[in-house]
Amino acid sequence: MTTSQTDPMIGRLIDGRYQVRSRIARGGMATVYLATDLRLERRVAIKIMHGHLADDSTFKSRFVQEARSAARLAHPNVVNVFDQGQDSDMAYLVMEYLPGITLRDLLKDYGRLTPEQTIDIMEAVLSGLAAAHKAGIVHRDLKPENVLLADDGRIKIGDFGLARAASANTATGQALLGTIAYLSPELVTRGVADARSDIYALGIMMYEMLTGQQPFQGEQPMQIAYQHANDAVPVPSSKNPAVPAELDELVLWATEKDPDRRPKDAREMLDRLIEAEKSIRGEATLQPTMVLPPAFDVVEGDTQIINPAIRQQVAANTPSAAESLTTATKRRRAKGWWLFALVILLAGLAGGTGWYFGAGPGSLVDVPNVVNQAPDKATATLTDLGFTVKQAQEYSVTVPTGQVSSTDPGADTPVNRGGQVTLRISQGPKPIELPALAGQPLDAVKAAITGQGAKVGETAEQFDGKAPAGTVLAATRATDGTDISGGGSYFEAATVNLVVSLGAIPDVTGKNVEDATATLRDVGLLAQSGPESYSDSIDKGDVISAQPQSDPVHKGDTLVLEISKGPEPVPVPDVVGKTWDVAKKALTDAGFKLKYSAIADVVPTAFVVAKVNPGVGERVEKGSEITVNFAGF
Structure with a gap:
């Protein structure tokens, strides 16, 4: 299935x-x-x-x-x-998501790793752990299952489920957390963990990578824990002669029983690993040029015995490494008796310790979530759990005035029974004072609002012939619409709505309808042809004006175009029977062009108008031509 x-x-x-x-x-x-x-x-x-x-x-x-x-x-x-x-x-x-396998899968497939493979993996693990230690985080559950080897070659540490702040290194009375095979002596005997506990776990992992097995084994977890507390981790080369002395020393240093004798954090161990890598790979490049007998004699199966000649030569050239390992081993064994005594003493005190951490002052209780409760009710809840309670005030934009807005420590945080929890009571939003906003550029107004802890809400745009584009015209409270254009009192996290100028509506007077429509469209306005009117100054068919249909005008609004019909027609003056000098003045003053016999200009008073065409009283556009006929001609 x-x-x-x-x-x-x-x-x-x-x-x-x-x-x-x-x-x-x-x-x-x-x-x-x-x-x-x-x-x-x-x-x-x-x-x-x-x-x-x-x-x-x-x-x-x-x-x-x-x-x-x-x-x-x-x-x-x-x-x-x-x-x-x-x-x-x-x-x-x-x-x-990292497609790939874990370090445990790799060890199951290959048994043990080469020193070079071990160094590569340990460099990546120590780099990630160094970042955690620098941030004050102790992993507390390092093991091959939590080292991920991605298909693309990346190596990452995962599962920080047991992580704690590096300063939180006191015993908690809870059952030991983490995998027993990688627990440090101090975690076994005292329940204490800091960055050096992670280093111990890495030392055990490194031993397992180099040898293919864990240093301590047993049928029951307590047997393994007892060995961690009392026995020294053997050198990896005792199980795998191919392990260099530098890696032997690094494993022994990382698995010291006394935390003070280990690397203080992952960064220090990483630095030493890099030094060891340089030394090991430096020797590897020189080795082919040396004329030596075979270094190992094969006895049977996979067992290898170091050639006596080589062993003697190496011992003569590297006395410091051998003496260092011997001294470290003796020092570890000398500590076994008092660690054994310590385990017996702790076992004798288990009953009292269990009470202290289980029901007494040392027990941990999670702080309940009492946010939005009345202070009296929240105090009663915390007191019933054994906490002492004090109150403090704080501003809050989410919790009503007079209710609990937060606690210190926060909800779900483990605190010792009898410890103090501070209830912070909401005073409502923090009051703020806004400066004058109208007449200022939009960017400056937004900065002024957010700088006081408020928020910019809706921003409406409208055309205004008195304010340049981008100038704030008005500001209102989003809650009730109160005008605060000139500034005023408000509160933190509240919203301010703004009205911003788009500048003046473009002047399209004198443009033809097509050009006027395009000009208005460019600024987001629509145009509609409207009434036609006479105009002495605007040519026929051109726009006299663009009339808004709303006030104020916003983008998308429509303007109605008033179209010119040209000059308004005027009646032909009654000049029949009048002398030419009088008639000529009346006709030209009315705006007409004249067609007449030029001789009339010689003696204008001698010529009398007999007829005009168009006739007297007819309405004709200014600028039209009037034909004048004189009596007797």
Whole structure:
């Protein structure tokens, strides 16, 4: 039966965004699936907490902690965490998807790795872990299962579910977390973990990569834990003679029983590994030029015995390395007796310690979420859990005045029973004072609003002949429309709506209809032909004016075009029977051109108008020609 037929998660859409495609792996706390992020159209790995753990606040806290810890890191050797959330009763974590295998898979396939392969993998792991240690994060669960080897060659650390702040290194009374085969002595005996505990786990991993097996083995977890607390890790070369002395020393240094004698963090161990790599590879380049007998005699199977001649020569040339390893081994064995005594003492105190951390002052209780509750109710809830409570004030834009807006420590944070929790009570939004906004450029107004902690809301645009384009004309409160163009009191995170000038409407007077329409269209306005009117100054067919149909005018509004019919016709003056000098003046004053016998201009008073064409009283456009006839001619 296929996975898709047995696993109900296959095909499910999580949080309206992540489409589950197939199952990748299953662990004790969660199952990891391949999914598609429909919003960003990319493949992701989504870790979903097992349903039976959904009501356990400890596991939920670890789930959230993994997201927070990994999200603080941005390093090419750390798996990126994209999202974390809750869908119904299901907690989930979204990470980058890395097609490939884990270091555990590699060890299962190849047994042990070469020194060169071990160095390459350890450099990547230490680089990522160095970034975590620098950020104050202790992984606490380093093991081959959490080292991912991508198909494209990338190596990354994953699963920060047990991570804690590096300063939070006191015992918690909870069961030991992490895989027993990689736990440091201080975690076994005292429940204490810091960056040096991660270094111990890396030393065990390095031993396993070089030899193909873990240094301590047993049928019961307690047997393995006892060996971690009491026995020295043997040198890898005792199981694999091909391991260089430099890597022997690095493993022994990383797995010192006393944390103070280990590298203080991953950066220090990485620096030493790089030095060892240079030394090892430098020797490798010289080795072919040396004339020596075979270094190993094959006895049987895969067992190799160092040639006595070579052993004698190497011992003569490198006394410091041999003496260093011998001294370190003796020092480790000398510590065994007091560590054994310490384990016996701790076992004797287990009953008292269990009470202290389980129900006494040392127990940890998650701070409940009391946001939006009345202070009295929230105080009672916290007091019943054994916390001491104090109050403080803070401004809040999301919680009503007088209600609890936040707590310190925050919700779901583990705190010692009897510890103090501060309730912060909302005073409502923080008051702010806005400067005068009208008449200022839009960019300056936006900066003034956001600089006070408010937000810019709707920005309306309108044409205005008095203000340049981009000038703010008015400002109002989004909540009630109150005009605050001249500035005034408001509150943080509130919204201000603006009205901005588009400048003056283009003047299209004297343009033909086609050109006028195009000019208005260029600024977002529509044109419509309207009435025709007489005009002495605008040619017939051209635009006299563009009349808005609304006030104010916005983009998309329509203007009606008034079209010229040319000059208005006027009546021909009554000049019949009048002398030419009088008639000529009346006709020219009326704006007409004249056609007449030129001789009349010689003695104008002697000529009398007998007839005009067009006739007296007819309405004719100014500039029209009037024919004048004189009596007797």
